[in-house]
Amino acid sequence: MAEMVSLTIDGLKIHAPAGTTILEAATDANIYIPHLCSNEELAPYGACRLCMVEITQGERARLVASCIFEVADGLEVKTNTERVLNVRRLVIELLLARNNKHPALRKIADELGVKETRFPIEQKGCILCGQCVRTCREVVGVSAIGFSGRGITRKVATPFMESPPDCIACGSCVYVCPVQFIPMKEENGVRTIMKYDYPMQKCRKCGQYFAPKKQLEYFSKITNLPLEHFETCVDCR
Amino acid sequence: MKTRVKKIIDKYHNDKGFLVPILQDVQKEYNYLNREALNLVSAFLEVPISQLYELGTFYKAFSLKPRGRHEMKLCTGTACHVRGVPLMKDNIERILQIQAGETTPDLEFTFETVNCLGACALGPILVVDGEYHGNLSISKTNRILKKLGKKVKIDEES
Ligand code: SF4
Numbered sequence: 397m398a399e400m401v402s403l404t405i406d407g408l409k410i411h412a413p414a415g416t417t418i419l420e421a422a423t424d425a426n427i428y429i430p431h432l433c434s435n436e437e438l439a440p441y442g443a444c445r446l447c448m449v450e451i452t453q454g455e456r457a458r459l460v461a462s463c464i465f466e467v468a469d470g471l472e473v474k475t476n477t478e479r480v481l482n483v484r485r486l487v488i489e490l491l492l493a494r495n496n497k498h499p500a501l502r503k504i505a506d507e508l509g510v511k512e513t514r515f516p517i518e519q520k521g522c523i524l525c526g527q528c529v530r531t532c533r534e535v536v537g538v539s540a541i542g543f544s545g546r547g548i549t550r551k552v553a554t555p556f557m558e559s560p561p562d563c564i565a566c567g568s569c570v571y572v573c574p575v576q577f578i579p580m581k582e583e584n585g586v587r588t589i590m591k592y593d594y595p596m597q598k599c600r601k602c603g604q605y606f607a608p609k610k611q612l613e614y615f616s617k618i619t620n621l622p623l624e625h626f627e628t629c630v631d632c633r
Numbered sequence: 634m635k636t637r638v639k640k641i642i643d644k645y646h647n648d649k650g651f652l653v654p655i656l657q658d659v660q661k662e663y664n665y666l667n668r669e670a671l672n673l674v675s676a677f678l679e680v681p682i683s684q685l686y687e688l689g690t691f692y693k694a695f696s697l698k699p700r701g702r703h704e705m706k707l708c709t710g711t712a713c714h715v716r717g718v719p720l721m722k723d724n725i726e727r728i729l730q731i732q733a734g735e736t737t738p739d740l741e742f743t744f745e746t747v748n749c750l751g752a753c754a755l756g757p758i759l760v761v762d763g764e765y766h767g768n769l770s771i772s773k774t775n776r777i778l779k780k781l782g783k784k785v786k787i788d789e790e791s
């Protein structure tokens with residue numbers, strides 16, 4: 397068990413293991429802090445800045461991203477001051493400029509009392525939270541996709557903007573995206589992610605399509621088991 | 634190509650921590666980040682190609698398209714701008730028949746604009762293959778291009 401530290405969040409005394417983030421500690425204590433890019437399966441990242449909170453350590457009060465700032469003894473955290481809310485409103489306005497349609501974003505905007513963004517609406521869809529890229533890298537372990545460019549030209553990209561050679565068509569990136577930006581469909585034994593096609597494998601026993609061939613090949617490679625082993629669906633095993 | 638790329642990687646002891654310097658060397662070797670070389674780096678170092686693409690598109694110093702033998706960078710910072718850089722830019726674009734940010738089809742020239750070279754007192758400035766040409770004028774751009782082997786029609790200004 398890790399060493400415990402005590403802090404206050406919105407006046408509430410809280411004990412949390414050292415090394416956890418403010419966001420985790422708050423969530424455990426049932427205190428809601430809006431957030432979009434943090435995901436407990438992934439390493440702390442701090443991209444969206446929605447989770448800003450005000451902390452007081454000693455004399456000075458300042459704003460930090462709660463999803464990357466670790467708890468410390470004697471820390472005073474406030475999640476709802478006017479200063480915090482102002483920043484969050486600005487952040488959600490900026491996000492709305494990239495996507496002002498998605499219900500997840502609209503909901504956060506509503507909570508903050510933001511009706512519309514003052515910025516020109518670009519409707520890019522993707523909010524660059526990076527969850528897809530990080531999931532593919534950290535959880536799936538193939539790092540098939542990444543970012544390209546920087547600043548205003550930054551976007552999620554496949555290498556050379558072509559069909560990603562390392563992709564195993566697992567669909568994790570699709571699943572993890574908070575704004576459903578990456579389309580996926582399955583038809584006649586072919587899974588299509590973004591605009592790239594991946595053939596599916598038919599189960600050797602029941603004959604149903606059940607998983608992308610590339611994913612099974614990947615399983616076989618990392619487990620060192622023969623491919624046939626994976627060509628039967630879970631139901632038939 | 635394999636041995637050339639291998640040589641670069643060996644220089645950095647096969648260390649993934651040196652990705653950027655490795656790519657810089659690849660860029661120097663081929664004058665751009667050529668795709669085959671990137672695939673080799675990816676295979677040798679076991680670094681996903683997505684990460685190399687990310688780096689290649691992130692830094693201005695890298696290019697995924699072949700670059701010209703001569704590199705020209707024109708400063709469009711405020712000080713240079715007010716001293717007439719837009720006119721010189723038009724002139725260079727007209728002579729090279731490309732837009733800023735492009736490379737001539739014969740791979741002789743790459744022409745780019747940059748935001749400030751930090752030498753405003755010398756402005757307008759054009760950097761040609763690392764050499765600074767200050768107090769630029771339209772006729773000076775003509776002369777420079779001519780020297781580099783470009784046929785330049787001399788018009789009224791000069
Ligand atoms: S579908 Fe492809 S890109 Fe998406 S997480 Fe899986 S391997 Fe990565």
Ligand code: FES
Pocket residue numbers: 430431432433434441442443444445446447448461462463464
């Ligand atoms: S959740 Fe903290 S910056 Fe996105």
